[in-house]
Amino acid sequence: MLNDLIGVLIVIAGLLFVVLTTVAYLTYLERKVLGFMQDRLGPMEVGPWGLLQPLADGIKLISKEDIIPSEANKAIFRIAPVISLVPALISFAVIPFGKNSFHFMGITTHPYITDINIGILYVLALSSVGAYGILLGGWASNSKYSLLGALRSAAQVISYELNAGMAIIGVLLLAGSLSLVKIEAAQSGGFWHWYIFPQIVAFVLYLISGIAETNRTPFDLPEAESELVAGFFTEYSGMRFSLYYLAEYMNMIIVSSIATILFLGGWNPPLPSLGFVPPFIWFMLKVYFFLFFFFWIRATLPRLRYDQLMKFGWKVMLPLSFANVIVTALVIYMVRR
Amino acid sequence: MAKVTINGIEVEVDSSMTVLKAAEKLGIVIPTFCYHPRMDPAGSCRICAVELEDSKRVVMSCVTPVADGMRVLTESPKIHDARKTNLELLLLHHPLDCPVCDCGGECPLQNMSFAYGATETRFESHRNDEPEDIKSDVLVFNANRCILCGKCVRICDEIQDVHAIGFINRGFDTIIGPPLGKKLDCEFCGDCYEVCPTGAITDQFTRYKYRPWQLEKQQTTCAYCASGCQIFVETENEAIVRVTSREGVGPNEGSICAVGRFGFNHVQIPERFDTPYMRSLHRLVPATWEDVLPEITARLDLIRKKGTDRVAGLISTRVPMEDAYVFQSFFRKVLRSNMIDSGARFGFMNAALPLVSATGTLRPLVDHEDILKAKVILVIGTDPVAESNISGLFLKRAARKERAKLYVVDSEAITLSTRAKDHIRLLPGGEKLFVSVLNEEIARNGALSPDWTARKEELFKNWNVDPGAYQRLVNDLTSTETGIIVTGRKAYRNENGSSIMNSIVRLIGSLGWAGKVGSGLFLLPENANDLGVLMMGGTHEWLPGLINATDPSSKSRWESAWGRRLSYGNGGSLGDILKGIEAGQINALISLGENPLSHFPSGSKVRETLAKLDLLVVLDLFQNELSDMAHFVLPVSSSFERGGHFVSAEGFVQPIKATMAHWGESLPDWEILSKIAHGMGESLGFESLESITAEILRFLPDLVPSSRNGAHYQGPTGEITVPVMSKTPPHKADRESVSVKYAQWQSGTVSANGEVHPILGEGDFILALTKSLFHSGKMTLMDPNLMEIQSEGKIRINRQVARKRKIKKGERVTVRSSFGSCSMIAEPSSSVAEFEVLFPSHFANEVVLGLFPPDLAFDRETGVPVQHRVRVFLETQNPA
C-alpha cells in the first residue's frame, strides 16, 4: 500500500517534471520554429542558441509586479488563472505515456498516474472546466477587451468541444472502451491498426477542434492582438499572466497526447519490429509531431474572422462529425453481423 | 492726355507720365532696380526694358514718356533676352555670397536672377575683391555686392537732402560710400539701406542676426516724435529684430529717421523693469502684482478719503491716448483729484494753451501735404530735422523741389538754413522781440507806432537782424497765396516761450491765414502723443475733448456722459503740485513715465519736496531719479507690446500694435490703473483696450483713426456709431469754424507783452540745451543702438571761436556759469553762432543742470516752468 503510494508520488513528480519542462521549452521551441520559418533565428542571446531563454522568461515573469486593476472583481481576478491551469494539469493524470511497468527498489509503478475506465470523458470534462478560467478572468478584469475575449472564448469552446466529442465517438466505437490505456492497447501491432485510417475524417475534425479549443492560430480570436490587445488576459501581468500561458501550452500537450492516443496508436511503434525503442519515446515523438504541427500551422495560416469560425464550426464540422458517427456505427454493425 | 496700349490693354494717361507709371496704373508690374517712385528716374539698371511694338525697339520704361498711340509690350522674347543679358552682366561682379548676405531672401536681384534663370554667364566673371567698409558704427558698405543702381545716393540727395554718400572712382572701380574714404557721418536715417536692391548696404545693429524669412512683420506707429511715421516692426520669436518701412505707406511715405529705425532695442534690455518693486526698509525689492496692488490700493484709499486734490498725477506724453483717458478718469472719478499734469507742461503747453483758446482745437490747420504746396514757409524757434525728422524732410522737399520761399529765424545754422531763402540769424534772447515786432508790423500793416518803431530799430541794431531780410520776410508773408509758419521745441522752451507762442498764434490771425486754405501754423509737438494726451484731458485745464475742466457748464457735459457727479477740486499744474506737496496738501503722487527731476536744475529743491510725499508710485520702463525715490515701482508695457492710438502732429489718429511679447510681468498703464481702481471698489468700466477706444469714440467721434497712404480703420459698429470710412477721415481742423473763433479771440484779447525773462548770469557765451537728432529722452538713452550712434553729449562751439581759443575736437572744457561749473567734451561746429554754445538736452544730467539758476519759476499764463538759458565762460583744461 505504502509502496503504491510512493510509486504514484514518484510518477506524479516525474510527470510534473516532464510536463513543466516540456511547457517551458515549448515556448522556446515555438519561437525558434516560428523564427526559422520566417528566415529568422529566434532567441539567441540567453545561453548558447538562446537555450536559457525560458529560464530568463520565467525569472522575469516571477519578478514582475502583479497588477490588479482597481475596478476589477479582485477575488475572481486572482483565482481565474488558477481555474484555468489546474484542470489542464490534472488532465495529465490519465495520459498513459508508456506501456511497461517499472520495478524500482521493490516499488512497481506505471508510466501513468491512473487508468480510470472513463479516461477520455475525464479529459473532456476537465477541458470544459478550463474554459471557465478564461471566461471568469476576462469578466473579472472589467475591461472591454478582456470581456470580448472571454465571450469569444466561451462561444468558441462550446462550439468546438462538441465537434471534438463527436469526432472521438467514432474511435470509441471502434475500441469499445473509454479507458485511454485500453484504446492504445487496441491499436497495437503495426501502424495499419491505428485508428487514423478508419477514422481519417474524425482525425481531421479532432485536430481542427483541438486547435480551436486551445485558442491557437488560426482560431486565436479570444486573444486576437490586432483587435483585442491581448484578449481575456489583457489586464494580467507577472505570475498570473504566466499561469494562463502555462495553461495554454499544457492544453496543447493534452490535445496532442489525446490525438496520439486515439489516432496514432499511442506508445505503439509503427512496426512491430521497432519494438526495441521504448514505448515512452514513441509516445513523445508522436506528441512532439503534433506540437510541431501546431507551430507550423501558426506560421502558415492567418486568423479567421469570427463569423467564419462559427459558420465553420456549426455548419461544416458538426454535420460532418455526426455523419462520421453514423457511418462508423453502421459499418461496425454490418461487420459484426 | 495720351492713349497708350500696354500688352494689348488700352489706357489713357497724362502725357507727362512715363511708360512705367502707365503700366503701374494698369496693374502691370515691370521689374526695376533703380526706379524709386519718390525720386527722379535714373535709367541706370536697364532692367525695366520694354519693347515698342511698332518700331521693335527696346526702351527703358522708367525714363520713356508715353506718346499718343504708343504700343508697348512688357513681356516678349526680346525683352526676356534683354533682361537676362542685363542680369548676366550685373552678375559679372556680384559675388554669390547670398547665404551670408543679409539681403538674401528679400533681394530683388536674387528674385530676378531666379525668375530669369540667369544661372550661368556667357562672360568671364570678374569678381571684385573690395574689402567691406565697416568703419561706420551704423552702416556697412559692401562694394562687391553693389550693382551701382545709385538709389542710395539719390535718396540721400533727393529725399533726405543730406548728401552723405556718393559715387567714388569711375568705370569698373566705381564704389559707393562716404566721401574721401572717411567714416560715415550723416543723419543715419538708413533710407539708403532700405532702398538698396542688394545687400550692398547693411547695418551694424542687425547685421548677420536674422534671415528675412524668419521675421514676422507688423505695421505700427513710431512712438518717438509726433510725425506719426508708420513703421514695420519685424520680430523673430516675438523679439524685435529690426524696424523697416514700406515705400509710400503712412505720413512718412516710407522714410524713417535714425531714432525710429534703430531705436527699438531699449525695450528688450535686461535693465528694463520686469517685475513690480516695493520699498522695504529703504530699499526697493522685487515683488509681485498680488503683493503690490492691495498695498497701493489701501494707502491710496486712506489718502483720497482726506479730501479732494490729495493725490497728484503726472503722465508722460509717450503713452497712447487710451491710457491718458483712463489716467484722467481714474484721477477725476476715483481719486477726486484734478491735480494732474502731463509731460507737455515742460514746453508744448506754451503753444497748446493759446492755440486752444484761439481755435478750440489742437488739430493743425495744415499738414505735410500743405507744406509741399506752400509758397512761403517761416521756420522759427525750431530745428525740424532734429525735432521731428520727417516733418523736416517735407520742409526740405518743399524748399528744394517745390521751390517754396523758406525763411529760417534762429541763432544756430540749422540744417534747413542752407535751403532757406533767408536765414535771419538773430542773437539768442531776441526771439520774443522779433515775433512781437513782426506781429505788430503785419497787424498794423506797416504803420507802426513810434514805440514799436523804436523796438524794430532795436531789433536791427542789437539783435543782429538783417533789415533787408526782415523786409523780404514781411513782404512775402503778406503777399503770399499760401504760407505756413513752423515752430517747435526751441520756441516752447524759450525763457519767454509763453509770449512768443502767443505772438505767433496772433501772427496767424493778423496774416488772415486762419481762413485761408493751405495756410496756417504747423506746430511740431515734442513727443509722439502730446496732442493725444492733451485731447484726452491729461492736464488740469481740460477734460477730454479740450473742454474746460473747472467751468461747471462744460463739466456737466461730461458728468451726464459718464453718468456720475465729478467732485474733484480746482486742480493745478506742475507748479501747484510741487507747492501742494511742499505744503502737505498733496500726499501722494502717481507718475506714468514722467520724471520731473530730470527737467529741473539740480539746485532746485524738487527732490526735497518730493521726499515729503507719503506715497510715490512710479510706472516706468527704466530706473531713473524718480523711481529711486519711489515707494512702488510698477513695470509698464512699452509701445511695442500693446495697442492704442497716437495723435500725430498732422492730426492723424494712428494705431500702435503689440508686436513683441510682454516684457516680464509688465502691464499696460491703463490696466494697472484699472486694477488699482477696482481694488478701491470703483470700476472704471474698461475690460480691454478696445472698450476704452470704443468709449472715446462714442463721446469724441472725431477721433476716429485715420492715416495717410494707409489702410483705414473700419471701426466696430455697434453701440457707437462710427462711420465706416470710405476715404480718409479729416485729420485737420475744420477751417470755417476755426477762422470764426480765431477772429473772436484775436479781438477779445490784447497781445501779450508781458514780462521778458532776460538771459541770466554773465559770461562770453550763452549755453542753450537743444534737442539732438538721435535722442529724445530716457528711452533713447537706454537704447544700445542709439547710444552706439551718439554715446555722449558734447558741447558744440563755433569753429572759429574754438580755433581762436585753441580748443580741439574731443578736448575737455570747463563750462562755468554763475550757478555752477562742469566739464564737457568740446565739439567745434560751423553751424553754431560764435556767441553761443549748445548742449544736447537729453544728456543734461545733474551736473549739467547745475549750471542753471536753481530757483523755480513758472509762467503765469501757462504754468510752464521757465527754462532759462545762462551765460557761461569756457575754460580750456590744458594739462600743461
Place this chain on the structure above:
Amino acid sequence: MTLKTLLNNILFTEIAQGLKLTLKHMFKKKITVQYPHEKLTLADGYRGFIVHRRYENEQERCVGCDLCEAICPAKAIRVVGDIHPEFPERRYAKEYTLDFTRCIFCGFCIVACPVNALAMTKEFAHSSFTREGLIYSKDQLLALGDKCESESIAYLKVRNMWGAEDSGKEEGRYHFPPIPTINAGG
C-alpha cells in the same frame, strides 16, 4: 462547385501549399544579423548622424547662413547668426543646435549647405537618457565631425557635393574663402 474544387477543399490543398512553403523556409539560410556581435558594412552614402566640418586649417566651415534651418522639414535645426567676434566682416553661427530627437535624417540640410559644413556619417548608435542629451550643440557636432572626418568626406563625395572642393574654382557651388589661420605656425 466542380469536382476539382471539391477535392481541393476536402484534401486541404491550399493549406498544404502554405505549409509546404513555410516548411521550405525553415531550412533556408537565415538573414538575421546578430547586431552587437556582428555588424553590417555601411555604404558611404549612409545617412547617419549629422556633423559639422572644419577646413584644413581647423577653422569651422559653418557661416551661420540659416539655410539648413530653412530647409529642415522637421524643424530640428536652430541657428543664431551673428558677426564673427574676430573677423567683423564675417558671419558665423553664434549658436547652432541640432535636435536629433526631431531629425528625420533626410539629408536636406547637407544639400542646402553652401560651404559643405555639414555632412552625414556612419554614426547611428547615439542614445541618451534625457531628451536634452540628444540636442547637440555646435561644439558637440564639431567634435563628432572631427571624429568622423573621413566618413563625412566620403558621404559628400558619394552624394556629389565634393566637386567644388576639388575643382578649386568658384563655379557651381560657391566656395567661401576659409578664414586664414591666425598663427602661421598653427
